[in-house]
Amino acid sequence: MRHRVYFDNASTTAPHPEVLKTYEDLLHTAYVNSESLYEEGTQIHDQMEKARTAIADLLGCRAKEVIFTGGASESNSMAVKGVALAVPRKKHIITSCIEHSSILHSCRQMERLFGYEVTYLPVTEQGVVCIEDVIKALRQDTVLVSIMLVNNEVGSINPIDQIKEIVKKRSHAFMHVDMTQAIGKIPCSLDQIDLASISAHKIEGLKGSGILIKKEHVPMEPLISGGEQEFGLRGGTANAVANMVFAKTLRLALENEKKTGAYVKGLQEHMIAGLRERKEIMLNSPANSVGCLVNFSCTSIPGEVMQNALNRACFMVSGRSTCESRSLNPSHVLKAMGFSDSRASSCIRVSLSRHNTIEEVDAFLNALQEIIERYGKV
Numbered sequence: 001m002r003h004r005v006y007f008d009n010a011s012t013t014a015p016h017p018e019v020l021k022t023y024e025d026l027l028h029t030a031y032v033n034s035e036s037l038y039e040e041g042t043q044i045h046d047q048m049e050k051a052r053t054a055i056a057d058l059l060g061c062r063a064k065e066v067i068f069t070g071g072a073s074e075s076n077s078m079a080v081k082g083v084a085l086a087v088p089r090k091k092h093i094i095t096s097c098i099e100h101s102s103i104l105h106s107c108r109q110m111e112r113l114f115g116y117e118v119t120y121l122p123v124t125e126q127g128v129v130c131i132e133d134v135i136k137a138l139r140q141d142t143v144l145v146s147i148m149l150v151n152n153e154v155g156s157i158n159p160i161d162q163i164k165e166i167v168k169k170r171s172h173a174f175m176h177v178d179m180t181q182a183i184g185k186i187p188c189s190l191d192q193i194d195l196a197s198i199s200a201h202k203i204e205g206l207k208g209s210g211i212l213i214k215k216e217h218v219p220m221e222p223l224i225s226g227g228e229q230e231f232g233l234r235g236g237t238a239n240a241v242a243n244m245v246f247a248k249t250l251r252l253a254l255e256n257e258k259k260t261g262a263y264v265k266g267l268q269e270h271m272i273a274g275l276r277e278r279k280e281i282m283l284n285s286p287a288n289s290v291g292c293l294v295n296f297s298c299t300s301i302p303g304e305v306m307q308n309a310l311n312r313a314c315f316m317v318s319g320r321s322t323c324e325s326r327s328l329n330p331s332h333v334l335k336a337m338g339f340s341d342s343r344a345s346s347c348i349r350v351s352l353s354r355h356n357t358i359e360e361v362d363a364f365l366n367a368l369q370e371i372i373e374r375y376g377k378v
Contacts, residue, residue, distance in 0.1 A: 004314045005360045010152055010181060010293055010351035011318055016204035019249050023206065026241045034240040035227065048240045051247035058250050059213065061190050067212045067230045068243045072180040073102035075197035075212035076146075078223055079176040080106035082233070083144050083195070084116060086219035090143035096121045096129050096158075098333045099148055100178060107146075121147075126286040127156030127337050134166055142173040149182040153333040153349060155289030157186065164192040174218055184253030185261060185290050194218045198250075200242070205249030209242040260354045265291035267352045267361055274365040280372050284334055284347055294350045297339075300376040303346045309375060310348070313367040318349045 006014070015023075032038075034045040053063040069075045080103060084093060095107055097120040110116040119137040121129050129147060138145075145167050149160050160177055167175045176195040179188050184203040190196060190213060200209035214220060214233075226235015268291050275281045275296055284295040298306060303319045310317055319331075330344035350364070 002314045004316065005356070005364065007315055007317045007350045007352065007356065007360075007364065009353040010202070010349065012201045012207065013204045013353060014355065015201075015206060016249065016252055018252065019205055019245055022248055023241060023245045026244060030241050030244070034238045035229065044240050048238065048243050051244040054247040055211065055250055058247075058254055059188075059190055061213055062216065064231065065213055065215055067214055067233055068238065068246070069210045069212050069234065070208050070239070071201070071210040072178065072197045072199035073100070075199075075210050076100065076102040076176075076178055077106050078212050078220070078233070079195045079197060079214075080144065080146060081110060082220040082223055083174055083176070083218060084110055084114070085221040087143045090141045091116050092139050092142045093118045094121065094134070094137045094142055094145045094173070095119075096123060096147055097336045098123050098127060098151055098153075098156075099146070100152055100180070103146055103148070103178060104332075123156075123336050125338050126288075127151055127154050127333065128158050128286075129163065131159065131162050131166060134163055135170065138167070138171045138173065140171075142171055144174050144176060145171075146176040146178070148178040148180075149188065150179075150186065150290045151333060152181045153331060153347075154285045154295045154337070155181075155293035156286050157182075157288065157290060160193075161189075168192050181290065181293075183250075184257050185292060187257075190215075200246050200249050203249055203253035205253075206242050206245060209239065209246055209249075211246065256354075261291055263354055264352050264356075267356055267358065268292065268294055270358055271350065271352075271361045271365070274361070275368075278369065278372065280376055281368075282343060284337070284339065284343070292352045294352075295334075295347055296350075297334075297343045297346045297348070298372060298376065299340075299342045299346050301346060301372070303348065305375060306346065306348055306371065309371040310364075310367065313371070315364055315367060318351075319347055 030044045032040045052066045055066050056063040107118045121133045164175050174194040177193050178197045180199045182188050183198050194215045196213040198211050201207040222233045224235045271294050280298050282297045330341045331347050334344035
C-alpha cells in the first residue's frame with residue numbers, strides 16, 4: 001500500500017504521543033463525576049483545577065479566567081452570543097468578513113433573532129483588516145470586536161496588537177480574538193484582550209476539547225444551562241480527563257513553538273518555491289502568512305477535481321476550511337481578498353506539521369505537475 005501523506009493539519013492534527021498516553025492512563029482512574037462529593041470525585045475535581053491553573057500560568061492569566069469548552073467553535077459562540085446577551089443595551093458587533101463560520105454564523109444569528117447590527121470589516125488583498133476600518137466602525141453602542149489572529153484558509157496574520165490598542169483607547173467594547181490557528185505557531189499575548197478562543201485538536205491534542213479565556217471583568221450569559229460547572233457559564237458534566245490533558249497539550253505546543261515553527265517554515269518555503277515554477281499555479285497565501293499553511297489555485301482545474309486527484313495520488317488536503325468542505329460556494333475568504341469566483345472555487349489548502357518532510361513536499365509537487373498535465377486546460 002502506498003504511503004499516504006497528511007497535509008491537512010489546519011483541519012486537525014495527530015495527537016501527541018505523550019498526550020495520548022496521559023489520556024489513556026487517566027481514563028482508567030478518573031472516570032467518576034468531578035462534581036461528586038465523595039473522595040474520588042473531589043480528587044478528580046482537584047486535578048482538573050490544577051490543570052486549569054497550569055493553563056492559566058502558561059497563558060499569563062488567572063485560573064478563574066479559563067473556561068473549559070468542547071472546542072473553539074463553542075468558545076467562539078460563547079464569546080459572541082454570551083457577551084452580547086449580557087449587555088443588551090448595546091446592539092452593535094464588529095467582526096471581519098473572513099472569520100471562521102462559528103463567528104460569522106453567531107453574528108448572523110444575533111442579527112436575525114435579536115436585532116443586533118453587525119459590521120463585517122473588509123480585508124486587503126493580503127487578507128488582513130485595516131486599522132482605519134476598525135476606527136471608522138467603532139461606535140458608542142459597540143459591545144464586542146471579534147477578530148481572528150491567523151486566518152484558517154490562507155494563513156494571513158492580523159495586526160491584533162494595533163487593533164486591540166485602538167479598541168481599548170477609543171471604545172468600551174470587549175475585544176475577542178480567535179487564536180485557534182495561531183497558538184503554538186506564533187507568539188500570542190492576552191494583554192488587552194478580553195476573550196480568546198483556543199482548540200486542543202489543532203495543537204496535537206484531543207477533539208472535543210477547548211478553552212475560552214474570559215477575563216474577570218467581562219459579563220457573560222451562559223448558552224448551556226444546567227449545573228454550576230465552569231463558574232456557572234457552561235452547564236453539564238465536565239469532560240474532566242480531556243480538560244486535564246489540555247494542560248499538557250498546551251505546554252508541549254508552546255515549548256516546541258520555535259523549533260517546530262522553524263522546521264515547518266522551511267517546508268513551506270520549499271513548497272512555495274516549487275509552486276512558483278508552475279505557471280498554472282496562483283498563490284493565494286500572502287507572503288507573510290503563518291509558516292505552516294499554503295493556499296493556491298489552479299483555475300484550469302475545478303477544486304473538487306483537484307482534491308480528488310490529489311487524494312488518488314495519496315495526498316490529504318482540503319479546499320478551504322474543513323467546516324465548509326461540503327459547500328460548493330467559492331471561498332468567502334478569497335472572495336473577500338478580491339479574487340475571482342474561479343480562483344476562489346479552485347483553491348487548495350496545504351497545511352504542514354513537524355511530521356511532514358521535504359521528500360513529501362517534493363512528491364506532492366511532482367504529483368501536482370502530473371495532475372495539471374492530465375486535467376489542466378491551459
